[in-house]
Amino acid sequence: MGDVAIESHSDSLKVGIAQIAPVWLNREETTAKVVDHVKLAAKEDCKLIVFGEAILPGYPFWIELTDGARFNSPIQKDIHAHYLNQAIQIEAGHLDSICCAASHHQIAIVVGCVERAADRGGHSLYCSLVYIDSVGTIQSVHRKLVPTYEERLTWAAGDGHGLRVHQLGAFSVGGLNCWENWMPLARATLTALGEDLHIAIWPGSSRNTSDITRFVAKEARSYVLSASGLMRKADISPDTPHSELILANASDILADGGSCIVAPDGEWIVEPVVEKEELIVATLDHSRVRAERQNFDLAGHYARPDVTRLIVNRERQSVLAVDTHAGPE
Numbered sequence: 001m002g003d004v005a006i007e008s009h010s011d012s013l014k015v016g017i018a019q020i021a022p023v024w025l026n027r028e029e030t031t032a033k034v035v036d037h038v039k040l041a042a043k044e045d046c047k048l049i050v051f052g053e054a055i056l057p058g059y060p061f062w063i064e065l066t067d068g069a070r071f072n073s074p075i076q077k078d079i080h081a082h083y084l085n086q087a088i089q090i091e092a093g094h095l096d097s098i099c100c101a102a103s104h105h106q107i108a109i110v111v112g113c114v115e116r117a118a119d120r121g122g123h124s125l126y127c128s129l130v131y132i133d134s135v136g137t138i139q140s141v142h143r144k145l146v147p148t149y150e151e152r153l154t155w156a157a158g159d160g161h162g163l164r165v166h167q168l169g170a171f172s173v174g175g176l177n178c179w180e181n182w183m184p185l186a187r188a189t190l191t192a193l194g195e196d197l198h199i200a201i202w203p204g205s206s207r208n209t210s211d212i213t214r215f216v217a218k219e220a221r222s223y224v225l226s227a228s229g230l231m232r233k234a235d236i237s238p239d240t241p242h243s244e245l246i247l248a249n250a251s252d253i254l255a256d257g258g259s260c261i262v263a264p265d266g267e268w269i270v271e272p273v274v275e276k277e278e279l280i281v282a283t284l285d286h287s288r289v290r291a292e293r294q295n296f297d298l299a300g301h302y303a304r305p306d307v308t309r310l311i312v313n314r315e316r317q318s319v320l321a322v323d324t325h326a327g328p329e
Contacts, residue, residue: 010170011170011286013171013197014045014284015049015283016049016280017049017051017259018038018041018050018051018227019228019230019259020051020052021229021235022055022056022235023235024057025057031056034056035101038107040279042105044279048110049107050109050199050201050227051110051112051201051227051229052202052230053112053129053178053201053202054114054229055229056111057083059204059231060151062246064150066245068150069153078242082240084125087116088115089118090138091118095111098111099136099137102132102135102136103134104136106135108133108134110132112129112201113128114126114128115128120156120318124156127143127144127147127178128141128144129141129176131164131173133166142162142163142175143158143162144158144177144180145186148178161317163190163193163312165195172196173199174198175198175200176190176199176201178200178201181216185310187219188299189312196223196286198216201226201227202227202228203229203231204228204229206257206258209258220264221293221297223263223284225260228257230255232252233247233250233251233254256275257276258273264293269282270282
């Protein structure tokens, strides 16, 4: 699985992070905004553009603002039903325009989605990281292993099916959602698969990205792109169900961004960008990965598989296993 349009012998890769706010809980308009930023990144000659966690159609900020843990709450049911309606169902073609933009501009895309998974009945939501290659093909969909804290009130737990890396020029690209980046075994899985460009996507919090981005880079001796969203009180539409309650409890800034880029030695290429929408662009040099792996290679010469090994289940989880050999009833 790879991007044939990128010459593999080149050490350089120009990348972009689109730190944007969604048109919150509006799939169609947020998709159009994502496509616009794909075009902007292509004009900058980027070969990869990354968007924040759950940017389509938005992070569930309402939960902590509206007594989200109250059982059987009509308010929570109303908002969740709206969220479900605006979520991404890949089988329904909701990412087709983004895939077309990837193909047209020959640019790979990583985008965070709230996925309405058809293979799990179509009525539960998963926080998913989607990798689209430069010919417009969805190569992997990684569903967040463990939703964090209040997220569990609206997102279901994912699986290991999407723990994969993809070749992009000289780089092997992988990624994780938000607090998954603190899960050592999830990181180790991607490193063992050859990852040297790690994508960490976040709903938007510089307090998260300012520390962990550098730590992950130093641990893996890889480039790390932390891509965050942005969310302001002004981004809450009055058309959102129970918007008056959400607005009454919302601060002016709900997610301050914090997107940044770090080199394999842990040094900043771009320090965290806060409280503004911006297309962040940088050129990465793969020779810096090779140089840093000289003294520490987590999956190579510094590994001891005779002592410790990691087992990964990449089966897509389902409640249904169809016996194709069974005869008619």
